[in-house]
Amino acid sequence: MKQRILAVVVMLSLVASQPAFAWFNGGHEIVAYIAYQRLNPATRARVDGLLKLNPMYARWTVDVENSRKPLFAFMMAATWPDCIKQASCEPGYTSDGGNTPPGQPTDDQNIGYADKLMHQYWHFVDTPYSAGASGQPPKTPNALTEIAKLSAAIATDESDDIKSYDVVWLEHLVGDIHQPLHATSRFTIDHPQGDAGGNLVFFCNLPCTDELHAYWDGLFGDTPTQEQISENATALLRHPKPAGTESLDVQAWVTGSFDFAKSAVYIAPISQDNDPSVKLSPRPNAPYRSQANRVANEQVILAGYRLANLLNTKLK
Template identity: 40%
Template sequence: MRRAWFLALLAALPFPLAAPALAWDATGHMLVAAIAYDRLTPAARARADALLRRNPDYESWTAGLPPSGRARAAFLQAATWPDDIKGRQGYDPRSEDPATPAATRITGYADRREHREWHFVDIPFSPDGLPVQGPPRSNAQVMITTARGVLAAADRTADARSYSLVWLLHLVGDIHQPLHAAERVTARHPKGDRGGNDVPVCTETCGHRLHSVWDEALGRNLPLDAILAKARALPAAPAASVARMDPAAWARESHALARDVVYAPPVRADGQPSQLTEAYMQRAEAVAASQAALAGARLASLLNAALK
């Protein structure tokens, strides 16, 4: 029934849609990818689709879709692949030793590590003046730079370039989520709060974590028509901001938003659940929307350059 509904929707709209993805926070990543896809050059779209065909999930991404809809479908769903493999049979959740070159090496789909450490660059800060340590060597900022280089390199294998592409589709979204670029060090969390994952909060109900609230600020499990409508409706990111193409600058921007907005009152630092107000949630949604628009535009610029 769900597939029949989706195909009917696909046929009724004047542009191709993607098939539904089931990753728990797929909405935000697919929204960023949708924004980027519409800004790609025709040549970059064609080269991206050719590379994505090498992903082991390509057939499932495009099953049942007409040829005209497959490229967009694969592009949007590829943005969720680094999350989709978490916990999947045959993938190893253990991280490489961050002190070794293997921690940041890209070889291709034969690499069966989940690389969970690649998803964030948790730059620590302490409002109490406690000592902090920098993020590990293998992080989102480093891997965006690494994957961009591999994708643009004509002498690298198509497999390694395809693997780099799916990670770029995901990581550019991740690094624009403020809590993927910060963690707070306090007396309660002297080793850091893991990007807000250890901060309990209440919205309509309690039992949530600050990180998950921000992961879902763009929506959760939205239907595909809603994702594409939202991508089209978001105001365009300022050109001057889009032009800043340094991943280190992206991390600093997200870190500043975390300090100034994410951890602002009513978020507590004593370990007790924080009751998030309607005003806080509205600001979170506005910041998330702005960051998604910026991430999508920057992702498109990155891919247009790497795939030219």
Template identity: 40%
Template sequence: MRNILAGLAATLWMIFAVTTAHAWWDAGHMQIAAAAYKSLSPQAKERVDVLLRLNPDYSKWTTGAPDEATARQWAFVHAATWADDIKMRSYGYARDAATSATAGRNIGYADRDQHDYWHYKDLPFSPDGTPLLPPNPVDAVTQLRLMIAALPAASAASDDIRSYDLVWVLHIVGDVHQPLHAVARFTRELPVGDRGGNSEMVIPATGETITLHAYWDRIFGGYFSPFGAVFEATAQDGIGNLEANPELAKIGDPERWIEESAALAKTYAYAAPVSNGSNAVPLTREYETNARNIARSQAALAAARLANLLNAAFQ
């Protein structure tokens, strides 16, 4: 059954990925949140639960939880997917542009735009001298800085804004640690840029043809329930038990996070046999092994940084 569901998820992803950007799929985002939750201080856990209860999906996030403590954990874990969930038609959020007058606003749940461009910051580069196009004026870094600053009680933000910002922070921190959420590659074959690997096609060992971006997004698998995400993250070999570099974990500047991810993308995501064009190429075992290792270490680092910034915001 799990293989059938994974196949269905992959098919739906290929339809959906043409027009929108995700990172890590739900499983990755929820596992990062589950790993971070273990390291939250009691004060931070109390405050995040108060804020998450203001989100209209709180009751859905906690459905089936056997007790109050588990409900709080599940809400935190599931909230990490909300910024992707609002892209679904049933939520009624509008698509908008990074160049719009309202692109960088921070007004809480009154904001009914999807803000797809908040999920990434594509640093442009070219391996062959192709001219670069400028990046978006509003992106993951501009919004993370704005939202992190609004979380502490000393800020002038309302709890409605803090709640909205919290669910976005839970998500974007995971996003910017996915290497292909930090770059746009320009080549002679792709002169207008590849949109973070969405223009290249690859064939992994599983045999299907997918975008390079989708390949990296799905490394942690398809959808998990909060229970499943907690189980996977805290298993012996889960990302919650990977030791993130303590010095790197202390880095709190989102711009540095993007620069790190971009460097990893250039070294690993665009490594051979990935081509400079859109033609599909089979991936090697070495490539896929490196990709899994980088994804796991990046997820563990994202979890450590997320816990650090929330503990600091809610101390």
């Protein structure tokens, strides 16, 4: 029993210390690429100027042709909120409570790049999926509350420094919330406190960390080339414009992702997670991956269109 308790403690500590990524860089850059093509000229010019205020702009655009710098910066900006979790990328940021809001006034502050908190808890909203155990309401602030807050902020006369920060976060969070496992936590007998958006659904024994959340994050690759991003995003833009692209109802976005979590993520061969004798989940098979790819494509297209519509509508 002591060994099992220790194993659970170690597992939970690993998850608590892991950054909550979504789509990895590939997915976020595809969302941004799609959105940039849908920005109207005035919004695009405004965004181009705001992104120059990001402290990493020079690094993003070094050796990039002048004509490609605006698009490239917009794509890189979509990855910045994940980047600041890594000292090798952007030092000086503090993890204030990890994936759990510490309950401080700074949790949802909006002060621009002077804010050196990682705000890891902004990246998701744990809508409870009760599949064997009673769920718990999501903690706040979260992706839902922050998208709403930052969307309102960019429509005001706030300073450009803060507005730049808000646009970068919105780029990222709109992508995040369209990853189904960033919109839910499944509550089961094996994980009565929730599975942290699939982070606790392991496919192999520790110290291996191959798990369900990372599987979905990686569907578009971690560090694809810009040629691959352009090719994939261009192909997705050829798809018919999906329904719901004009919606600015963030709760509806969350609900859509949550529904996909139930219908396309937590399905066979993924473990139902209600048998304590079953420690690991079977890995996704070919039919599962085929459906996962279809859902992921639909979601990044929606995210791109919705991000563009949000900025076209709100950005002042």
